[in-house]
Amino acid sequence: MEDKYRLPSLKDARKRNKEEVKVERALFEIPDQARSMGIGKKYFLRTYGCQANQRDSETISGILNHLGFTMVDQEEQADVLIFNTCAIRKNAEDKVIGELGLLKRLKRVNPDLTFVLCGCMAQEEEIVSLILKKYPQVDLIFGTHNIHRLPILLYQTMFDKERVVEVYSKQGEIIENLPVNRFGNHKAWVNIMYGCDKFCTYCIVPYTRGKERSRLMDDILLEVKELKEQGFKEVTLLGQNVNAYGKDLKLQNGFATLLEEVAKTGIPRIRFTTSHPWDFSDAMIDVIAKYDNIMPSIHLPVQSGNSQMLRLMGRRYTKEDYLDLYNRIVSKIPHCTFTTDIIVGFPNETEEQFQDTLDMVDYCKYDGAYTFIYSPREGTPAAKMDDNVSLENKNRRLQTLNDKVNYYAKLNNDKYLNKVVKVLVDGISKKNDQVYSGYSEENKLVNFTAKHVKVGDIVEVLIKDCKTWSLKGEMIER
Ligand code: SAH
Ligand code: SF4
Ligand code: F3S
Numbered sequence: 001m002e003d004k005y006r007l008p009s010l011k012d013a014r015k016r017n018k019e020e021v022k023v024e025r026a027l028f029e030i031p032d033q034a035r036s037m038g039i040g041k042k043y044f045l046r047t048y049g050c051q052a053n054q055r056d057s058e059t060i061s062g063i064l065n066h067l068g069f070t071m072v073d074q075e076e077q078a079d080v081l082i083f084n085t086c087a088i089r090k091n092a093e094d095k096v097i098g099e100l101g102l103l104k105r106l107k108r109v110n111p112d113l114t115f116v117l118c119g120c121m122a123q124e125e126e127i128v129s130l131i132l133k134k135y136p137q138v139d140l141i142f143g144t145h146n147i148h149r150l151p152i153l154l155y156q157t158m159f160d161k162e163r164v165v166e167v168y169s170k171q172g173e174i175i176e177n178l179p180v181n182r183f184g185n186h187k188a189w190v191n192i193m194y195g196c197d198k199f200c201t202y203c204i205v206p207y208t209r210g211k212e213r214s215r216l217m218d219d220i221l222l223e224v225k226e227l228k229e230q231g232f233k234e235v236t237l238l239g240q241n242v243n244a245y246g247k248d249l250k251l252q253n254g255f256a257t258l259l260e261e262v263a264k265t266g267i268p269r270i271r272f273t274t275s276h277p278w279d280f281s282d283a284m285i286d287v288i289a290k291y292d293n294i295m296p297s298i299h300l301p302v303q304s305g306n307s308q309m310l311r312l313m314g315r316r317y318t319k320e321d322y323l324d325l326y327n328r329i330v331s332k333i334p335h336c337t338f339t340t341d342i343i344v345g346f347p348n349e350t351e352e353q354f355q356d357t358l359d360m361v362d363y364c365k366y367d368g369a370y371t372f373i374y375s376p377r378e379g380t381p382a383a384k385m386d387d388n389v390s391l392e393n394k395n396r397r398l399q400t401l402n403d404k405v406n407y408y409a410k411l412n413n414d415k416y417l418n419k420v421v422k423v424l425v426d427g428i429s430k431k432n433d434q435v436y437s438g439y440s441e442e443n444k445l446v447n448f449t450a451k452h453v454k455v456g457d458i459v460e461v462l463i464k465d466c467k468t469w470s471l472k473g474e475m476i477e478r
Contacts, residue, residue: 049086
């Protein structure tokens with residue numbers, strides 16, 4: 001029965017070769033019979049996880065729009081329901097599995113509803129076999145490597161009325177020229193590389209996203225230039241580890257060069273994420289310092305402040321390396337803000353080792369941090385380690401850490417009182433329609449009063465009040 005499915009394989013997902021990555025420019029095609037399959041039909045798309053998934057959803061939406069489908073924002077109205085999922089921690093998966101139960105109800109009301117699951121969970125052996133056994137309401141499963149196959153896969157599901165599972169566990173190519181429906185009109189995500197070869201011992205991403213592979217610089221620059229012409233004000237360059245950009249293309253200082261070239265396009269704002277501390281070069285720091293349109297805000301995941309933990313995590317840097325990098329950045333870009341990711345309760349983490357993480361936060365005084373309790377991921381090396389920190393201790397460490405992170409977030413924000421920041425306007429604030437909101441260059445959320453501003457404007461705001469996670473102010477009319 002399962003032979004007709006193309007199922008994910010952990011063993012294949014783990015493999016890496018040295019072969020050159022192919023750039024495919026003509027893989028996307030719409031079979032004749034599928035050409036107008038979406039006309040009169042609606043889809044609802046929900047995205048979990050990181051920016052890579054957000055950007056993939058823009059591609060999925062672009063493809064569906066191409067097929068004639070219309071996007072809706074309520075599940076109940078949809079003929080096709082798509083969950084683009086994340087596998088990074090168990091609680092991310094549990095949320096989706098919980099939703100699958102609720103789907104039964106929607107299917108009872110609308111038996112023709114087609115349910116699609118894609119993204120990183122689709123790349124997991126365990127999850128796909130669970131769905132096949134227990135969740136017949138899922139009609140189509142496809143993975144992160146074959147989004148371009150959506151027209152044919154959806155056609156088979158909807159018109160041939162069969163359940164379709166097609167997941168590739170391969171290292172992957174670079175697929176150019178896929179349709180895209182950007183969800184924003186002044187800020188855009190730009191993939192610069194796919195996959196990850198770091199294999200941190202706790203992390204599932206190298207298995208769900210394939211080998212680290214860089215897009216050609218010319219393709220990236222063309223995309224940024226087009227975005228600028230279309231009126232976009234900000235691009236965020238995306239990769240699991242952007243600092244490694246171009247290594248596979250044998251470029252020297254690949255990311256520093258790319259950043260500089262993107263800066264020279266003159267697009268008003270450039271951000272990038274995520275920077276692994278390991279390949280953060282001095283050349284990069286110099287370029288960030290040199291160009292006003294590269295935003296002075298760096299997400300620099302530390303994970304732990306203890307070198308032994310970092311070694312067990314496979315992070316390839318020590319506490320001292322991280323501190324040295326931090327100091328080098330601050331010495332050249334003193335106004336730079338920093339955010340980070342931290343895991344507590346990794347196998348064997350002692351109270352003293354956790355204390356080193358707290359000390360790291362005291363030293364770097366982060367503007368914000370995403371903090372997580374370690375979650376074992378099937379197939380990763382850490383999942384075989386004894387998960388020996390009690391849940392009680394994990395929760396307590398998380399709480400202690402969060403208190404400290406909040407303390408510095410507020411302390412850092414307080415420095416902006418009576419200062420002027422430049423804000424890219426996102427829209428009216430969610431809480432008050434008299435108030436606009438946007439982000440400053442330092443990536444601070446700013447809510448402010450103003451007259452005559454438009455989404456996408458960059459305005460000056462005088463800060464009058466500082467909260468832990470946002471600033472409040474008034475626009476300065478010039
Ligand atoms: N490529 C990025 C991270 C992407 S995943 C980097 O290396 O910086 C985002 C964050 O999720 C990680 O930084 C880590 O803090 C957290 N994370 C990843 N796997 C996890 C796991 N198994 N348990 C808990 N947190 C995890
Ligand atoms: Fe995961 Fe490490 Fe790769 Fe980041 S660098 S995606 S944490 S394996
Ligand atoms: Fe999640 Fe996959 Fe991103 S696991 S964090 S959606 S790469």
